[in-house]
Amino acid sequence: MVYARSLSKLDSDVKSSKEDFIRHLTGKYEEELPPIWAAVELMTMGQLSKWFSNIRLRKDRQSISSVYQMNEKVMTSFCEHLSLVRNYAAHHARLWNRQLTKTFILPTNADEALVESLYSRPVNPR
Known part of the structure; x- marks a missing residue:
């Protein structure tokens, strides 16, 4: 449940991002989400902390x-x-x-x- 909410939030952040590198990645590649190095750039400290602590x-x-x-x-x-x-x-x-x-x-x-x-x-x- 926590993972699903976190993933949904990240997906929403990616879709609403105006960052050039995100637009490039989502326009050029078919993956639903950008690679982790790019996704982390969009995360807040709180999100990053939660993602780390929720690693199974x-x-x-x-x-x-x-x-x-x-x-x-x-x-x-x-x-x-x-x-x-x-x-x-x-x-x-x-x-x-x-x-x-x-x-x-x-x-x-x-x-x-x-x-x-x-x-x-x-x-x-x-």
Whole structure:
């Protein structure tokens, strides 16, 4: 059901798109939807987050996450959190001192530079 709604929304976005690359792809090729690299260009952060978290097989989410040296649960939490923060920022809402309903999971076994950049204090003080 969620997949069908997401697919319907994407189809609607493609059909209503005025983007040159979408018009080119839909005019030149017979596929119902453009390739994923083009479809992602039309997605909002929220849609992209939902598509990622709704990938049925955990191993597929993990495969994508591993490119960023993250666990798929951490990556899913980042996507949800960034979508929320982006929406607040886009609508000129205050971010300072706000209790966010979605917070991201901090990675503990990722690249050291990534981990340290996400903590307010160094993880491994020298």
